[in-house]
Amino acid sequence: MIKVLVVDDQILVRAGLVALLRAAPDLDVVGEAATGEEAIEQAAATRPDVILMDIRMPGMNGVTATERILAMNHDPRPRVLILTTFDVDKYVYNALRVGASGFLLKDTPPERLIAAILTVSSGDMLFAPTVTRRLIEAYTSQAGPSAAPPSPALDLLTAREVEVLKLVGRALSNAEIATRLCVSEATVKTHLNRAMTKLNLTSRAQAVALAYESGLITPGRETTSRL
Incomplete structure (x- = not known):
């Protein structure tokens, strides 16, 4: 069973999510x-596998809560799936930077929400469809065309x-x-793990953010999304 913690400041939304997930097989709302x-308190007490995290809440927002939960050094760390009303939201980008596993819009169909929980619980990263490019490019473009130059840390990486x-x-x-590089998935995983270790990254989401911030990807280039 996948243990899920539901975080949302709106009681009706939270109750609806809890009811939906409790009716799903293989999911346990803890x-x-x-x-x-x-x-933060519930994450420490229940040790969930996945946290559905509302991003905009009074007081401490979902970004700060995510960062503090992932800093608890629990093994394994929970996967945080951000829920937001807005498809372009700087808070979502910041959540990815601190280690969230992905995000979905709150109007996501129930079956896709359940599939998303299964996806992130297995260690994959997930973005809502059609949102990835707009989200990251809208945020990075604020720096203008003369954004930060490629990070010196990239010099630690091999060309591959x-x-x-x-x-x-x-x-x-x-x-x-x-498929793109004509190598095995195991080879891709090895290269990615080595790169993340050298760059001190702890999640695939952080790797996405760094690829933009370091100048590896220029806003305006084509991207794709999971799901």
Whole structure:
């Protein structure tokens, strides 16, 4: 059973999510919270596998709560799936930077929400369809055309590791990257893991953010989304 913690400050939304998930096979709602502070307490007490995290809440928002929960050093760490009303939201981007596993819009159909929980619980990253490019490019474009130059940290990577990181930044899966580079998925995973270790990254989502921030990907280039 996948243990799920539901965090949302709106009681009707939270109750609806809890009812939906409790009716789904293989999912066990182990707690619910209405604030970021409660989310941290519940995460420590229930040790969920996946946290559905509302991003906009009074007091501590979902980004800060996510960062503090993922800093607890629990093993394994929970996967945080951000829920938002807005498809372009700087808070969502910041949540990816601190290690969230992906995000969905609150109007996502129930079957897709359940599929998303299964996806992130298995270790994959997930973005809502059609949103990835608009989200990241809208945020990074605020810096203008003379955004930060490529990070010196990239000098630590091999040419193939840079290539894999760039494709991860475009939200391609390991299977899609393997097909693009004509290598095995295991090889892709090895290159990505080595790159993330060298760059001190703890999640695939952080790798996506770094690919944009470092200049590996230029806003306006084509990207793809999972699901």
